Each structure stands twice: as structure tokens, then as C-alpha cells.
Amino acid sequence: MTNPLYDGLFAPHAGHDTPFLILPDGAILTHSDFLGQAARLAHVLVKAGLKPGDRLAAQVHKSPQALALYAACVQSGVVFLPLNTAYTATEVTYFIEDSGARMVVCDGKSEAALAPLADRLGARLTVLNADGSGSLSDAASGESKQFETATRKGDDLAALLYTSGTTGRSKGAMLSQDNLLSNAKVLAEEWRFTAADTLLHALPIFHTHGLFVATNVSLIAGGAMIFLPKFDLDAVLTHLPRSTVMMGVPTFYTRLLDSPQFTHDSAAHMRLFVSGSAPLLAETHARFSEVTGHAILERYGMTETNMNTSNPYDGARRAGTVGFPLPGTELKITDPDTGETLPQGEVGQIEVRGANVFQGYWQMPEKTAEELRADGFFITGDLGLIDDQGYVQIVGRGKDLIISGGFNIYPKEIELVLDEQPGVLESAVIAVSHADFGEAPVGILVSAPGQAPDTDAIMEAVRKQLARFKHPARLIVVDELPRNTMGKVQKNVLRDQFADILTKK
């Protein structure tokens, strides 16, 4: 009986009273405590009728119990579907319907809003609050800490993570046990993780970065994590002295640098700082090494592929690059029109292939075929080049993705809401530099003939429909949108025109 992911990440820690999660108040959850919690939860899932391959959607706050729910899914063979806590009930409805989730775990505050939906879809609704209380934990408390691990194969699904869709529809990226396990092994080795490491974990756990990169690498190495509910500058500064490694989005590092309390001494004992999920400015890289003497290690990955490239542990970590393809991952730059591989130094679309690359989009065979070639190469949608020393540089995003504070925002989703508003003829949402978040969405509106859109009322409507991180930082009314001869809106023109609108004093 095997279950490669459980056997690789969790089973080796059975009976070990070594620290796994160190909580903000200093409480410690050992590996053995954590496995016990996971086993109890696995019993609850099975008793609720979930079978291997069924999906469990969880929109819950970060907590040890929420992480144990991921482990419980792996152990029972259930496919884990974590959801951003900022999503509104309307947004969550789509993910639950599309995935056909048989169980939905939510915060007590969302229970009433989700109950009718769960009822309609025949999904079981249970509650897990931020403090670990709720009907899920109540049900788990009486269960055994031993659970017979469900048999799974390496290509069976372990998780379904939704990405935003450029056309307004989100796609569920199907990640297999082997996709996750292979990446955890490679990263732990590349970044020299051991059981002596303590990772400062301030990332969310509904996204590949905090859930898989940070957690799986710590698990496979047998190390510990200081598990903070979110990035809070004071808390991070307090806990840094007890950590050896930190993983973050670029915003974490700019916020640390902005604090006078962050000094050379705060980072003196640290072994490694890793950055990813959005471009790290070369300027941030340089400032960080001036202050701390550490070169941040930047890596590149995405929901569909896990991690693809990394700057070297030993060797030059070059600012403005994402390093080399990881062992086992092939990366090539191709011509977007012909798919032919381009010569070194030329900009084209980044394609990757390897055990890390996902199985396809959930129930979207056409979309999968468009982006995942028959030979296994995945067209990432990112544009980049390989420089003369083999480092990969990302130069842009083919899909006009906006990355704000590490979160992905597809302009289309906001444009659809703006277009519906009274007085609006059409809209374009662009990324504009933002001092704190790296980028923020800005909405450009064209008035319907003879009308003047009420931007305050429009912002109010947007707030009701979209998660907070998607709210435009500014709405601007213009006479018309710039278009090319093919009728396509030239967002690059708008980006240039409004480049400093949020930073200009």
C-alpha cells in the first residue's frame, strides 16, 4: 500500500516529538501532534462519505488545523482545494460548483452565506474558525490519531488550485502527488534544507508559495516553521531571531527594508531569504544586501508548474533574474507564433516541461490543449529570455496579469464589473506601480455618450462584488481608449500614460 506524497512528506515523522509548528505565542506543535490532528480529520472526511479523488474546498484562515486539513486530504486521498480567504461568496460559488466539491470547509462567518449553495449541490458544509474551533474540530476531537493511509498513485490528483482566467473564467490546475513531491525534493536539495532549519512562515496557505513551496520543503527536510497568521511587520521582526530561513513575496522585503528596526543584526544569523510570486526589483535586491549582507535568492514558478527556476544557493544570485531551470525541469524560449525555439538572448514565451508540470485544467480539455503541448511543454504565458550566462530573465507577462502584493489579478475580471456600471461605455484595467504592493490595478473608464460615470458609486459596487485585493486603486475617466489597427486596446499606451499616477506626489 503506498501513497507517495504522504509517504514522502508526512509518514517519516510518525512518533517524532520534534517541533513542527511554532505559534506566535510560543506554543509548539510537534510533528507527531500534527500527524495526529491530520489523522483525526481524515476520519471525519471518510465518515462524511468522501472517497479518494473527491474534492474538498476550504476557505479558511491560516491556522495549524487548516494545514492539518491539507495533510488529512493527502492521507485520505481527497483532493485539496484551498481558496483565497478574500473571495466573496459569489466568487466561491463558482469554485465549488465547478469542482463539484463534496465537502466545503469555511469560517463560521461565511456559513450562513454558503449554506444554501452547499444544500443545492449536496455538499457537506463544516466550520473551521481561525482559532481552530468549529464543527470540523468538534467532529475530529473524538477520532483516533491513527488512520490507515489511502493508497494513491503518483499521477493521482493531490490538489486543485484555481488560477484566474484571462477570459473571466478561472481554471482549476490539477496537481498530482508526483508534481508536488518531485518539486519538494528538488527545492529542499537546491536550497540545502535540513532538520535544523526553522522557516519563518508569514505567507498565506491557499497559494502554491505558502502551501507547497514553504510547507512541503520544511516537511521533507524535517524542519520547523514559525507559523504566523499573516505578514505583520512587528511579528516578523520579533520572530526573525529564531529563524534560519524566510520565504516571501517582494512586498515582505520592501516592508522590512522600510523599517528602521530591520538591521544587519536582525538578519545576521539567517541562512537564506527566498523571494518569488512577483518580480523582485533589482533595487530591492541591492538595498537588501547593503543592509543585511544577504543576497535574496529569487526563484520563479506558478500554480500550474510549481517552481521552475531558481538562482543558485552557491554561486551568484543575480538581481533581475530568476536563475537557472531546476534539476528535472526543461525550459525553453519560443516564438509565440511558430512555437520554434529561439536563440539565446532573444525574448519569447517561456515554456517548461518536467515532473513539476501539472496534469491539465479541471474539465477544460480545450484550454489544456491550448497551453499544454502534446510533448509535455507548458506555455507559461510569461515572456522572457535566457542570458549569456544561462540565467532566465522574465521581461513581461503575455497575459497582462497584474500582481499586487503577490496576488494575481486578471484585468478582465475587474473590467467585466466596471463595464456593467451605469454611465460606463467600456473600460480597461491596467497595472500601475504601487510603492507597497509592487503593482495595483487602475481602472480606465470611457463614459457612455452624454453621461458622466459616478466613480464613487462605481467603487462601492466593485467593493460588493470583488475581493479587496482586486479593488482598483484609482478610477480614471477618459474620452476613448487607444486601439491598434486590429481594434485591440493598447494597454501598453495606457500603462505609459498613467505609469506614475499612484506614486506621483
Ligand code: AMP
Ligand atoms: P501564481 O500562479 O499565482 O503562482 O503566479 C504565477 C505568475 O507569477 C508567473 O506566471 C509569473 O508571471 C509570476 N512570477 C512568479 N515568480 C516570479 C518572479 N520571481 N519574477 C517575476 N514574475 C514571477
